[in-house]
Amino acid sequence: MRSISKLITVLIILAVLVIISFTYTPYDPLQSSGKPYQQPTWDHILGTDGLGRDILSQMIVGSKTTVFIALISSVTALSTGLIIGLISAIRGIISDIISSIIDSFIVIPPLLIMILVSSTLGPSIISEIIAIGFSYWPQVAKTVRAETLSVLERPYVEASRSIGGGYLWILKSHIMPNISHVVLANFSYTMAMSLVSESIISFLGLGDQRYFSWGLIFYYAFIQGAIYYGLWLWVLAPAVMISLISYMFLEAGRSIISR
Amino acid sequence: MKTRYLLRKAGQALLTYLIINMVVFILPRVMPGNYVDYIASTRYLPQEAVRELYAKFGLDEPLYVQFIKFAINVMITSSPDFGYSYYFYPLRAIDVVYIYLPWTLLLLSIATITTFLLGVFLGLIASYYKETAIDRIITSFAIFTMSTPYFVVSLLILLIFAVYLKILPAGGAYTPTLQPGSISFILDVMKHMVLPIIAISIGTSGIFIIMTREIILSNMLEGFFTTAYAIGIGRAKILIEYALKPGILPLITLVGIRFGTMLSGALLTEIIYSYPGLGYILYQAILSKDFPVLQSLFYIMSIMIIIASLILDLIYTLLDPRIRRG
Numbered sequence: 001m002r003s004i005s006k007l008i009t010v011l012i013i014l015a016v017l018v019i020i021s022f023t024y025t026p027y028d029p030l031q032s033s034g035k036p037y038q039q040p041t042w043d044h045i046l047g048t049d050g051l052g053r054d055i056l057s058q059m060i061v062g063s064k065t066t067v068f069i070a071l072i073s074s075v076t077a078l079s080t081g082l083i084i085g086l087i088s089a090i091r092g093i094i095s096d097i098i099s100s101i102i103d104s105f106i107v108i109p110p111l112l113i114m115i116l117v118s119s120t121l122g123p124s125i126i127s128e129i130i131a132i133g134f135s136y137w138p139q140v141a142k143t144v145r146a147e148t149l150s151v152l153e154r155p156y157v158e159a160s161r162s163i164g165g166g167y168l169w170i171l172k173s174h175i176m177p178n179i180s181h182v183v184l185a186n187f188s189y190t191m192a193m194s195l196v197s198e199s200i201i202s203f204l205g206l207g208d209q210r211y212f213s214w215g216l217i218f219y220y221a222f223i224q225g226a227i228y229y230g231l232w233l234w235v236l237a238p239a240v241m242i243s244l245i246s247y248m249f250l251e252a253g254r255s256i257i258s259r
Numbered sequence: 260m261k262t263r264y265l266l267r268k269a270g271q272a273l274l275t276y277l278i279i280n281m282v283v284f285i286l287p288r289v290m291p292g293n294y295v296d297y298i299a300s301t302r303y304l305p306q307e308a309v310r311e312l313y314a315k316f317g318l319d320e321p322l323y324v325q326f327i328k329f330a331i332n333v334m335i336t337s338s339p340d341f342g343y344s345y346y347f348y349p350l351r352a353i354d355v356v357y358i359y360l361p362w363t364l365l366l367l368s369i370a371t372i373t374t375f376l377l378g379v380f381l382g383l384i385a386s387y388y389k390e391t392a393i394d395r396i397i398t399s400f401a402i403f404t405m406s407t408p409y410f411v412v413s414l415l416i417l418l419i420f421a422v423y424l425k426i427l428p429a430g431g432a433y434t435p436t437l438q439p440g441s442i443s444f445i446l447d448v449m450k451h452m453v454l455p456i457i458a459i460s461i462g463t464s465g466i467f468i469i470m471t472r473e474i475i476l477s478n479m480l481e482g483f484f485t486t487a488y489a490i491g492i493g494r495a496k497i498l499i500e501y502a503l504k505p506g507i508l509p510l511i512t513l514v515g516i517r518f519g520t521m522l523s524g525a526l527l528t529e530i531i532y533s534y535p536g537l538g539y540i541l542y543q544a545i546l547s548k549d550f551p552v553l554q555s556l557f558y559i560m561s562i563m564i565i566i567a568s569l570i571l572d573l574i575y576t577l578l579d580p581r582i583r584r585g
Contacts, residue, residue, distance in 0.1 A: 104275035107564050109519030116557045119545060120286055192406055199408045204545055239411040246406035
């Protein structure tokens with residue numbers, strides 16, 4: 001059980017962030033509450049942006065959007081990959097075709113698919129979710145397929161098949177329990193990658209600009225010249241949050257795999 | 260076996276090529292609105308003009324006719340017709356990509372090698388100092404580079420080397436005043452390339468560090484290592500000669516798989532360093548909503564990835580004794 005504890009810890013941290021973002025912000029993130037481009041003070045711990053809006057409040061509100069996008073899109077990628085991976089593990093000509101299709105998709109980098117999809121769909125949270133969800137399923141499908149095939153080779157599965165167990169029965173009683181750690185590790189991986197991808201989409205200006213997310217705050221910091229004003233925390237706060245949370249997810253995934 | 264292996268890889272590449280063409284064909288057509296609607300919505304056009312534009316681009320025909328024409332066009336010109344760029348207007352979208360392609364190819368080909376070397380080197384050090392503080396620092400660094408967006412890494416390196424230390428140029432690919440072709444120009448180009456290459460190498464080397472370490476450590480579990488120790492061969496020599504060398508092949512395959520990631524890293528790095536490669540036009544195209552250029556970019560970069568992975572498969576075939584002698 002030690003292996004899942006890291007994943008649960010990260011999820012609890014995210015849940016706390018979301019609860020805080022629903023209940024409390026020091027200032028209204030959309031209203032001016034100080035001088036523009038203000039250096040960090042006790043009133044504004046992370047400083048203010050070009051319109052005098054408090055950046056800490058933006059970060060707190062942004063965690064809600066970021067977690068929402070990351071969670072939904074990684075669940076989308078995970079379930080798509082899981083279903084396709086499981087189908088491709090059934091022996092036969094169709095599974096060979098599907099596995100070649102997975103191999104084809106896996107070489108196309110997620111960034112390209114994300115740019116193509118989110119630029120065609122236009123900037124909105126839905127299009128971000130579709131773009132990210134559509135980018136990461138091949139990795140999931142590939143690992144699920146490999147693990148399922150190795151489970152299907154095991155003697156007790158063969159025994160189960162010999163006494164007349166159908167594919168669905170084997171799926172329910174043998175495959176699912178045995179690949180659950182792969183699914184959880186993939187969930188950690190896709191969560192980490194979704195967080196990073198969300199920031200990349202926002203950084204390129206393809207994100208939803210109506211709702212603050214960590215990526216969008218970094219984007220604003222970059223285009224409003226935070227570096228030239230010496231507002232370090234404005235740039236670093238979203239970057240550190242994104243890499244810290246996704247670092248924790250990647251570590252959680254590693255500890256699940258190497259149990 | 261050699262030809263069979265290569266044929267299978269070529270078939271896989273062909274399938275990828277077909278899928279990319281399908282995506283490029285289908286995606287703009289399932290979306291509400293097409294480029295004629297986009298043009299018509301940005302300025303006042305009479306109904307006849309819109310209908311004429313529809314006929315000109317062949318959008319009034321049924322979908323299967325469009326697909327046949329698309330496929331024939333791809334076979335003749337080896338690329339689909341993406342139309343004209345909105346931003347660089349008199350140019351065709353695909354030509355815009357070709358103009359900026361050489362810079363990215365230059366940057367990426369060097370960065371691929373440096374990323375590979377950096378990853379293998381750090382992985383080797385981590386496995387040499389297995390389960391010590393050094394190992395833990397390198398492994399954490401590797402995971403940290405995977406979890407940090409590339410542009411953050413690029414920005415930090417830019418700030419350290421170009422803004423604070425002021426030892427290397429902050430952006431661009433060359434100084435415009437220099438004469439192209441001269442020695443000083445070439446040196447200038449190389450100087451401008453250093454920071455982007457460092458950024459790409461650090462940003463994408465994470466998976467190579469992890470994989471090198473895992474491969475070496477799993478090879479070291481084999482029995483012949485105990486024998487090698489017992490004979491008295493040095494630890495560094497054992498690691499390089501007996502653990503890393505057999506592991507080089509899977510690492511080369513990994514370059515093929517991760518080439519796309521390195522390309523993505525290169526694109527975002529180019530944006531930060533305003534390097535005149537594909538990243539630059541990607542950013543321009545996004546800012547000006549230049550869909551033909553975006554689609555051409557997707558197309559050309561996917562083709563680049565297919566070619567790169569084919570080349571790596573070829574290298575793999577030449578190196579792997581099991582396939583070479585088979």
